[in-house]
Amino acid sequence: LQCNKDTYGFPSQVSDDPVLNYVLTKSDQFPYGEERRLFYVAITRAKIKTLVLYDKRFPSVFVDEFLHHEKVSEESYVKHPNANKRWTRSADQFLLKLHNEGKSVKYIANKMGRSQTSIVMRLNKLTQ
Numbered sequence: 001l002q003c004n005k006d007t008y009g010f011p012s013q014v015s016d017d018p019v020l021n022y023v024l025t026k027s028d029q030f031p032y033g034e035e036r037r038l039f040y041v042a043i044t045r046a047k048i049k050t051l052v053l054y055d056k057r058f059p060s061v062f063v064d065e066f067l068h069h070e071k072v073s074e075e076s077y078v079k080h081p082n083a084n085k086r087w088t089r090s091a092d093q094f095l096l097k098l099h100n101e102g103k104s105v106k107y108i109a110n111k112m113g114r115s116q117t118s119i120v121m122r123l124n125k126l127t128q
Helices: 033-044 061-067 089-100 105-112 116-126
Strands: none
Touching (some): 033 061, 089 105, 089 116
16 A cells, blocks of 8 residues: 555655664665565565555556566666755745746756655645
């Protein structure tokens, strides 16, 4: 359930404790490593069938990987530098300014260091 690309989806985009980076080995620092192992176990241990439920508009990176494995690249795992930062009033104003200027979601996401999904979700919240 909830295999969506979202802050509280799977894998969760809520940042882990930065202290973990000091105790994890290099192999454990692969993006979403622990969630990736958990997902693998979940989809391979079923006796009869596995159902993975997700929103078609925002599938998680894991769903994308097994539906479109030919598109997987190292670039797929680049984390957005501001992904886990709180939205501030000035960031909201900048987002609305770019949006009102007609900039694309992709352009805004790159400019703000956030995912396209987070831009769309924040715009939805600010314009309602």
